[in-house]
Amino acid sequence: MIVLDYSDKRPIYEQIVERFRTLILNGVLEADEKLPSVRALAIELSINPNTIQRAYGELERNGFIYSVKGRGNFVCGNQETFAQEKEKMLNELMQYMKTCKEAGIALEEMEECMKRVYGEV
Amino acid sequence: MIVLDYSDKRPIYEQIVERFRTLILNGVLEADEKLPSVRALAIELSINPNTIQRAYGELERNGFIYSVKGRGNFVCGNQETFAQEKEKMLNELMQYMKTCKEAGIALEEMEECMKRVYGEV
Amino acid sequence: MIVLDYSDKRPIYEQIVERFRTLILNGVLEADEKLPSVRALAIELSINPNTIQRAYGELERNGFIYSVKGRGNFVCGNQETFAQEKEKMLNELMQYMKTCKEAGIALEEMEECMKRVYGEV
Amino acid sequence: MIVLDYSDKRPIYEQIVERFRTLILNGVLEADEKLPSVRALAIELSINPNTIQRAYGELERNGFIYSVKGRGNFVCGNQETFAQEKEKMLNELMQYMKTCKEAGIALEEMEECMKRVYGEV
DNA sequence: GTGGTCTAGACCACG
C-alpha cells in the first residue's frame, strides 16, 4: 500500500503523508476506515515508528484522519477538508506555472503537458 | 535586482539561482553581460559571500554563466542550455500535474488555472 | 580508504571525489553500500566537515551516490552513470593527447606510454 | 597568432604559455625569432600587460625563450629543453592514463582514442 | 579588484 523511495529528496514522513492523502482523496480509503497501526506500519516499512507517528500527526492536523486513543487512526470523511486540500494544491500548481511562464514557457507547451497527463489513463 | 524572502522555505542560494535563471531566460541579462561580483552582491544582500559563491557555482554548472578568475562572472549565451532547462521545468510540472490528477483534480480545474496564469499579463 | 595529498595542487574535495569515484567504478564499493558519515570522515582525515559535504555533493550531482537525510550517503548502482563517466574521461584524455601531438610527440612514443601503463599489472 | 578562451578554466597566462610552447616545439617560431613585445601583445589581446609578462617569465624559466633588456624576447633553440618538455608531457599523460585504467577503461578503448587523434590530420 | 578553497563553529530538519 505504501512504497518508499529513498532516492526521493522529500523526507520520508512527507512521502507517507502524501500517499495516504491521495488514497483518501481518491476514495480508496473510505470514511471511518482504520489505518494500519503505527507500530505495524513501521515494521512493514522497516523505519522508525516516530516517522509514522509524525506522518499521522500531519494527516490529523490537516483533517484527513482522526485518532482514537487506544484504538487507532481512522479516515475522516469531511468533504470540506477535501475541497480545501484541492484548493491548496491548485494554488501551488499555479505558483509553479507562473514560474514556468516567467522562464519563457509558452501556453501551448503547457497545454501539451496537461493533455499528456490526462490522456495517459 | 535580487530580493530575498526569508520566510521562503527554500535555501537562500536556491532563491538566488532561480532569480538569475529567470533573468537570463527572459533576456533581461544578455550574453556576456557581467553579473555583480560575489563580494558586492553579498554586501548588497547582507549575506555571506560563500552563499553567493554557491549560487554562482550552481548557475555555472547548469551552463547559465561562466566565471573568469580575477574578472568576474558572465552570462552564457548558450541556447541549448535554455532548451534543456525548459525541458526540465516542464517535466517537473508534469510530475506535479500527475499528483494533482491522482488527488482527484479535474482537467477543467487545471485549465482554469492555466488561463488565469497566462491571462494575468 | 581515503588518503589526502596536500602537495597535490588539486583541491581536497576534488581528491576525495576522485577517490570515491574510482572505488565505485571499480566495484570496491557496491550498490547501496553506505559511505562514511560526513562528520566521521572529516574527523578521520582531520579536515572540515564542509569539505566532505562538498565532495559528497559533487558525487551526488554526478549520479555516483544518493543521500538520505538522517541516514547517510549510499552508493548508486546506475550503470548509465558509469558509461557517461568513462565517456567524459576518454574525451579529456583525447584532448590532452591532441595537445601532445601538437607538441610534436610521435604516435610511437604515446603507444610506449600506454603499454607501460597497462603492462604494470 | 594567439587566441584566448575565457570559458577555459585555465588561467590566461597559462593559455598563452601553452600556445607559444606549441608554436616553438612545432618550429613555427624559429630559433632567435622575436616574440611580440609585452605591450603590443597586451593591447592586441586587450588584457593586462602583467599577464603577458608573467607568461613570458614562465617561458623563460622553462628555457623556451630568452629576454634581452631593452630589445625584447626571443625564441631559444635549445634542443635539450625540447626533449625535457616532451618527457614532462608524456609523464603527465601517463599519469592520467593510469587514472583512466583504474576507472575501468580498457586498453582497446584508449587505443581507439589514440587512433582518432593521430588519424585526424 | 576578482573568483576559489578551506576552517571553525553554529543551527535546523530528519530519523
Add this chain to the structure above:
DNA sequence: GTGGTCTAGACCACC
C-alpha cells in the same frame, strides 16, 4: 546520529 545550510573570517591565485 545523520545530512544541509549558513556565517565569519582567512588565505591563495589571478588580473
